[in-house]
Amino acid sequence: MSDSSSERIAQRLREWVSNAPSGAQLPSTRALVAEYEASPVTVQKALQSLIGQGLVETRPGVGTFVRSIRVARPHDYGWQTAALGSPQNRMPHASAALRATPNDVIALHSGYPDRELLPERLVRAALTRAARGDAVMSKTPAAGLPELQAWFASELGAHTPTGLTPPTASDVVILPGSQSGLSTLFRTLVGAGRPMLIESPSYWGAILAAAQVGVQLVPIPSGPHGPDPDEIDRAFAQTGARAFYAQPNFANPNGAQWSPDLADSILRIVRERGAFLIEDDWAHDFGITTTAAPLAARDDSGHVVYLRSLTKSVSPAIRVAGLIARGPAHDRILADTQSQAMYVSGVLQTAALDVVTQPAWRTHVKSLRQQLAARRDLLVDSLREHAPTAHLESVPAGGLNLWLQLPDETVLVRFARECEVSGVILAAGDDWFPAEPTGRYLRLNYSGPNPGAFPEAAHIIGQVLARH
Incomplete structure (x- = not known):
């Protein structure tokens, strides 16, 4: 039979379906072949036409049925209001x-x-190689792949002045992106209900992470050249805060970069106040007319805790970041990350390391x-x-x-x-x-x-x- 024959059969079946109750079973293919004196292929074409129109559905091993009609109805989630109670902290909306x-x-x-603007060829090749290796079936150490830890340490160490001790691989904790790192840092270094200084304006994700943890933010005005050190010192004295979150290089959103003199002044204040500076080096790879100069490279006493993500510069799919901290702060941070995520995917870590150690990576950044x-x-x-x-x-x-x-x-x-x-x-x-x-x-x-x-x-x- 021709296609016109299958369409005639489909039309007759549509009439049958329109008069049948929802969920009714259609006759078997053998019965339809006999009823319409058609070939099995023609009947199957007619049935496929009805399936494509959403009129019938097949259930393997059972048969073909008139598609059930789901009647829209309102949902009542009112019970959750009492079960959830009032939120402890009002979360800012996602940006x-x-x-x-x-x-x-x-x-x-x-x-x-x-x-x-991303190294797509390098990323694809790295993921392919990672998929062929042991990483696809292995659990990685909680602190991260040792080779990737060493890479983050060497990157910061390259900026360390003579006379200071550069970080080592054991100072590095690998995280699933910087956002989770911010939550970990605010939770371990500050704590719920306690104050933390923050530039204003500042990264909305840090503001969100602070709200989630329950940290009380103390805004410090910051312009195109960074904040005023006197304002920072005054805020430390007035609030008793023991941490300051900042982006010294190409700050999000205003693009500010601290001068070396400003960086030294703020680092001196942080040391005198016995506080932490949480340095978010989010745009390390996005220098245009200058290069990022991490403040953490100027400190080997553990006052600066450093965070650098590869997600924006390598690929949004490679959510990998490195966090560098020294002393007891490192141990607290590692314990918190273990309790939150256990470890970061070895496949992503392997791929990230592959990309940033290729000679073509340096060419790409330039x-x-x-x-x-x-x-x-x-x-x-x-x-x-x-x-x-x-x-x-x-x-x-x-x-x-x-x-x-x-x-x-x-x-x-x-x-x-x-x-x-x-x-x-x-x-x-x-x-x-x-x-x-x-x-x-x-x-x-x-x-x-x-x-x-x-x-x-x-x-x-x-x-x-x-x-x-």
Whole structure:
């Protein structure tokens, strides 16, 4: 029989299904062949047509049935209100930087570099090799692969001045990304209900991690060149805090990089106060006109606890970070990470080590400088041309973001919504303030996709600003 014959049979079966109750079983294929005097192939084609339309469903070894109709009904989860009780801490909402976006918009909000800025060939090859090795069936040590520990230690050791003791592999703990590392550090070095100094603005993920742990944040104003040491010293004295979370290199969101003199002043204060400096070196591989100079390299007395992630520079799928701490703090941190995650996937650790020890990795990082510089400068020039009423206090020497200040009368939520309607997704700056925002800001990622659309995005931003 022809396809037209199978369609006629399908039509008759549709009529049968429309009159049958939900869940009714259809006659067997043999019975349908006899009833319609058709070949098994023709009957099967007719049944496949009905399956594709969602009218019937097959149950292997049982038969074919009229598809059950699930009636929509409201769910009652009210009982959970009493079971859960009131939350101890109100969690900040996840930042707009995590939003997925359709392909037909200009995305300036993301916290991650575009795929074309990542070493994709190295990552694919490394994962393939890791999958062939013992890592796929092995449990790794709690502190991490010794070779990867040694790599993180040597990277920081390369910046250590003569006369100071560089870190060793035993000082390193491998973590499943820096976000879990922040929670561990805030829990072990600070503790619930206790104060911790933090730059303002600062990384929204650190603000979220502090809220989850129950740490009380003490904001320290920080501009394009970093915080004021006198403000830090005063805050330590007034609050009794014993830790300060900071990003001395290419801070997220404002791109600030501490000068050597500022770094020395803050390190001196931390030592005098008997406190920890939690250094988040998130953008170590994203220097443009300068290179990241970790503050931890200037300290061998255990005051600086250092965190560096490979997730943004290698691949979002390689959630691996290294944490360097010395003394009893290291032991507490390791115990906490063991209780939270036991160990980090050996496959991911092996792949990460493979990527960063390839000669092509150094070549990639060097070329990344040029690509980031071109993207940054294009967005800066576009904003200056099309959105002159917005203020860019400084052009960052590294990192992934511009920190753009809008006029004070701007209604930020409405502004971001109007930009999105016009095809540009932005990250409103309020998420990066641990207390009330001190102005109307946008964090614009110049490492995102489609940099050729930056002039168009700036034009839209300027148009919406003009309406406000």
